[in-house]
Each structure stands twice: as C-alpha cells, then as structure tokens.
Amino acid sequence: xxxxxxxxxxxxxxxxxxxxxxxxxxxxxxxxxxxxxxxxxxxxxxxxxxxxxxxxxxxxxxxxxxxxxxxxxxxxxxxxxxxxxxxxxxxxxxxxxxxxxxxxxxxxxxxxxxxxxxxxxxxxxxxxxxxxxxxxxxxxxxxxxxxxxxxxxxxxxxxxxxxxxxxxxx
Amino acid sequence: xxxxxxxxxxxxxxxxxxxxxxxxxxxxxxxxxxxxxxxxxxxxxxxxxxxxxxxxxxxxxxxxxxxxxxxxxxxxxxxxxxxxxxxxxxxxxxxxxxxxxxxxxxxxxxxxxxxxxxxxxxxxxxxxxxxxxxxxxxxxxxxxxxxxxxxxxxxxxxxxxxxxxxxxxx
Numbered sequence: 001x002x003x004x005x006x007x008x009x010x011x012x013x014x015x016x017x018x019x020x021x022x023x024x025x026x027x028x029x030x031x032x033x034x035x036x037x038x039x040x041x042x043x044x045x046x047x048x049x050x051x052x053x054x055x056x057x058x059x060x061x062x063x064x065x066x067x068x069x070x071x072x073x074x075x076x077x078x079x080x081x082x083x084x085x086x087x088x089x090x091x092x093x094x095x096x097x098x099x100x101x102x103x104x105x106x107x108x109x110x111x112x113x114x115x116x117x118x119x120x121x122x123x124x125x126x127x128x129x130x131x132x133x134x135x136x137x138x139x140x141x142x143x144x145x146x147x148x149x150x151x152x153x154x155x156x157x158x159x160x161x162x163x164x165x166x167x168x169x170x
Numbered sequence: 171x172x173x174x175x176x177x178x179x180x181x182x183x184x185x186x187x188x189x190x191x192x193x194x195x196x197x198x199x200x201x202x203x204x205x206x207x208x209x210x211x212x213x214x215x216x217x218x219x220x221x222x223x224x225x226x227x228x229x230x231x232x233x234x235x236x237x238x239x240x241x242x243x244x245x246x247x248x249x250x251x252x253x254x255x256x257x258x259x260x261x262x263x264x265x266x267x268x269x270x271x272x273x274x275x276x277x278x279x280x281x282x283x284x285x286x287x288x289x290x291x292x293x294x295x296x297x298x299x300x301x302x303x304x305x306x307x308x309x310x311x312x313x314x315x316x317x318x319x320x321x322x323x324x325x326x327x328x329x330x331x332x333x334x335x336x337x338x339x340x
Binding site: 012013015016020023025026027080081082084087112115116121123125127128132133140141145149150158161163164165166167168 | 223338
C-alpha cells in the first residue's frame with residue numbers, strides 16, 4: 001500500500017502533509033510518494049518519527065504524479081468527495097489482495113485527469129473535510145481495524161497504554 | 171457530541187484546526203468548542219462550509235478549557251496516543267447513549283491535568299499521527315459507519331456521486 005500525496009506546498013501545507021504521512025504510517029501504509037515542491041523538512045520529520053517509533057515506512061518525492069500513476073503496477077484509488085460512497089467500493093477493492101494499491105490523496109487543486117486515471121474515485125462522505133480524515137477512515141475500513149494492532153519492529157520508543165497519564169518505554 | 175479542540179494558534183494551526191473541525195462536522199459531531207487564541211477566520215471558514223453544505227454544526231471559542239471540561243454535564247473522552255486502545259473502551263462509551271459526550275482533542279501541548287479529568291483517555295494506536303485522523307477513526311468507530319450516510323438538511327450544494335468526474339447539484 002502506497003500513498004501518493006499531490007501538490008505539496010511547503011509554506012502552506014507542511015503541517016497537514018506531515019499529519020497525512022504520519023496517519024498513513026500509523027494506520028498501515030508502507031510507503032508514501034509526494035509531488036509538488038520538494039520539502040526536505042517534511043521528509044526529515046517523517047524519518048525522525050520512523051527512527052523513534054519503528055516500523056517500515058518510507059517517503060520520497062516525485063516530480064510527476066502522472067508518471068507515478070501511469071506506471072503503477074496495480075490498482076489506483078483516488079480519495080475525493082466527488083467519488084462513489086466508500087461502502088459501495090470496498091468489497092471490489094479488497095477483491096484481489098495481490099494487487100498493489102496506490103491511494104491518491106489530493107492537495108489544493110486536483111487535476112481533472114486524476115479522476116479518469118483512477119480505477120476508483122472514492123468518497124468518505126460527499127462533504128468537504130480533510131484528506132487526513134478521509135485517508136484515516138479509508139485505511140481503517142480497508143484493513144477492518146487490524147491496523148490498530150500493528151507492531152512497529154525496531155522502535156526506540158513505545159507507549160505503555162494507561163487509563164490516566166503518560167508513560168513511554170525507552 | 172461536542173468536540174473540544176485545545177490550544178489553537180492561528181499562525182501555525184489554522185489549516186489543521188480547519189481540517190479537524192470539518193472532519194468533526196462531516197463525521198457526525200454537532201458542535202465544536204476551541205480554546206487558545208480566538209480566530210475569527212477559522213470560525214468564518216467553518217460557517218461558510220455549513221452555509222453551503224448544510225447540517226447543524228456550530229463552532230465557538232472558550233477562554234478556559236478547564237471550565238468547559240469541569241462544567242460538562244456528561245462524559246469526557248480525551249484522544250491521546252498515551253491512552254488505552256480504542257477497541258477496549260468503545261463498548262463502555264456506547265454503554266449509556268443518553269450521556270452527552272465531550273471529545274477533547276489536543277493541540278501542541280496538552281496540560282497533564284486533562285489526563286486526570288477525562289473519563290477515558292483513548293489511543294487510536296499508540297503511534298504519533300494526527301488529531302484529525304484520530305478523531306476520524308474514533309467517530310467512525312463510535313457511530314459504526316452510520317455517520318457516512320448522514321443527510322445534511324438545508325444544503326445549498328450537494329455532490330452527485332460519480333465513478334469518474336465531478337458533479338455538484340445547486
């Protein structure tokens with residue numbers, strides 16, 4: 001599972017893109033590609049989280065989203081409020097688990113071409129909200145909650161779950 | 171269901187807070203309160219979405235999160251990576267649907283006191299990601315997916331779901 005984040009703008013999007021990539025990582029994706037302006041600060045902050053909290057997750061920049069989508073060896077899902085309801089598409093998407101999935105997530109302006117190139121355009125509600133929440137619900141539905149129990153091999157830090165308080169194991 | 175967003179800073183958080191409030195609205199919350207610096211631009215952009223896309227959702231500023239939490243007539247959930255796994259708490263939270271729920275969502279630095287005042291501290295994974303994705307998964311789990319089918323009465327705009335393309339009904 002790879003996430004493709006479109007049209008990153010370091011000045012405006014750095015926090016939302018960071019949240020998006022960390023959500024992708026925490027909820028079971030293994031790899032992210034982003035287009036738009038290359039942002040070493042964004043990459044570094046994600047790498048730092050991976051170094052501390054473990055698991056395998058990589059982030060890389062690509063200059064052409066079109067090339068990434070066209071050359072993808074597998075299926076392409078585009079998350080958009082204009083798409084079909086997520087519940088109507090999940091069974092089909094899960095249908096062939098051997099297919100590698102590319103999940104395209106918009107930035108500011110999504111080129112119209114994306115809608116045509118995607119195998120599925122999927123809406124997490126037809127309401128405007130956030131690519132971060134849309135991706136979270138999509139991954140949670142796709143993995144049926146199993147992603148919440150993922151281990152993160154190689155972690156230097158680990159939370160000890162508590163009813164009240166904060167504890168980290170080093 | 172009310173969301174309490176802590177410690178908003180207009181300069182740094184405006185986009186993430188906007189995403190958070192819109193995700194709250196789209197996924198079934200009715201009301202949001204935020205603390206930190208009052209931000210008329212944030213309130214206005216959420217109100218504009220409500221005017222266009224319908225439904226009942228209000229956002230207001232409060233100067234003291236402590237007062238909001240202490241005076242809350244119902245139960246308080248705090249979403250934090252340090253809390254107990256969400257799956258272990260949902261049944262209890264759903265237990266009494268007559269209880270009004272306040273869902274506290276952190277900003278930059280969450281005061282330690284919050285962990286003590288909350289009835290439940292709940293983790294959507296013990297990994298660092300985003301308050302937007304954490305809230306999305308929490309609401310999706312709490313409402314068991316029913317929030318995806320909510321109608322938005324009074325909407326001026328409505329998406330016509332499409333397999334490929336964009337269509338809005340005015």
